[in-house]
Amino acid sequence: MAGDPKSQVWLTSALTESDVPQALTLCFSLKRVFTCRKIGVIVSKKLTNELIEFLYKGFDYLFYLEEGLNTAKLKEQDFVKLFPLTLKPFEMCVFLSPTMLAVKNCDHIFEENRNHRSPCHLLRDPARTDLFVIRPSWKVFEDLMKDLMQNSETDLETYIRGKRKTNAVVCRPLADSYSHLLSVESLPESG
Numbered sequence: 001m002a003g004d005p006k007s008q009v010w011l012t013s014a015l016t017e018s019d020v021p022q023a024l025t026l027c028f029s030l031k032r033v034f035t036c037r038k039i040g041v042i043v044s045k046k047l048t049n050e051l052i053e054f055l056y057k058g059f060d061y062l063f064y065l066e067e068g069l070n071t072a073k074l075k076e077q078d079f080v081k082l083f084p085l086t087l088k089p090f091e092m093c094v095f096l097s098p099t100m101l102a103v104k105n106c107d108h109i110f111e112e113n114r115n116h117r118s119p120c121h122l123l124r125d126p127a128r129t130d131l132f133v134i135r136p137s138w139k140v141f142e143d144l145m146k147d148l149m150q151n152s153e154t155d156l157e158t159y160i161r162g163k164r165k166t167n168a169v170v171c172r173p174l175a176d177s178y179s180h181l182l183s184v185e186s187l188p189e190s191g
Contacts, residue, residue: 017047029101
C-alpha cells in the first residue's frame with residue numbers, strides 16, 4: 001500500500017567507529033520527534049561486535065553493507081548511499097547522513113515524495129548526497145553500477161554533478177524545503 005509506514009524506513013550508516021555515536025544520535029533524534037517510521041542502519045563488517053551491539057539496541061533494523069555488490073569500486077562512504085536501492089522489502093527509504101539531526105518530525109518527507117517516479121532523488125543541494133529519497137530497485141542499482149564503472153567515477157557527488165550538467169541524472173533534486181527540519185551540522189568527534 002502506498003504511503004504505508006511499515007513499508008518505509010529511515011536509514012543512516014555506521015561504517016567506522018566514529019560513525020557509531022553519530023548514527024545513534026541521529027536515530028534518537030528521529031525517535032525524539034516521534035517518527036512513525038522504523039529506523040535502520042547500514043554497517044560495515046569492520047565494526048567490532050561491541051559496537052554492533054550498541055547499534056542493535058538503538059535501531060529497528062541493521063543491514064550489513066554488501067561490499068561484493070560494489071562492482072563500480074566506489075569508496076565505502078559513497079557506496080553506502082546507493083546500497084538502499086537493494087533493500088527490496090521496503091517501498092521507500094530516506095537515507096540520511098549520520099551527521100544529521102532531526103529537530104522536528106520529518107515523516108511528511110515520505111508522503112510528499114511517494115508519487116515521484118524517480119527511483120532515487122536528492123533533497124537539498126543537488127551536488128551533495130547527505131539526504132536521499134530512494135525507491136529500492138535492483139535494475140536501477142545495477143544500471144548505476146554499470147554507468148559508474150564505465151565512467152570510472154570514484155566519487156558519487158562528482159558523478160551526480162556531471163550527470164546534472166548533461167541532464168542525464170537518475171537522482172533529481174527537489175526544492176530545499178526541509179532545511180528547517182534537519183540539521184547538517186557536524187557532530188563532535190568521539191574522543
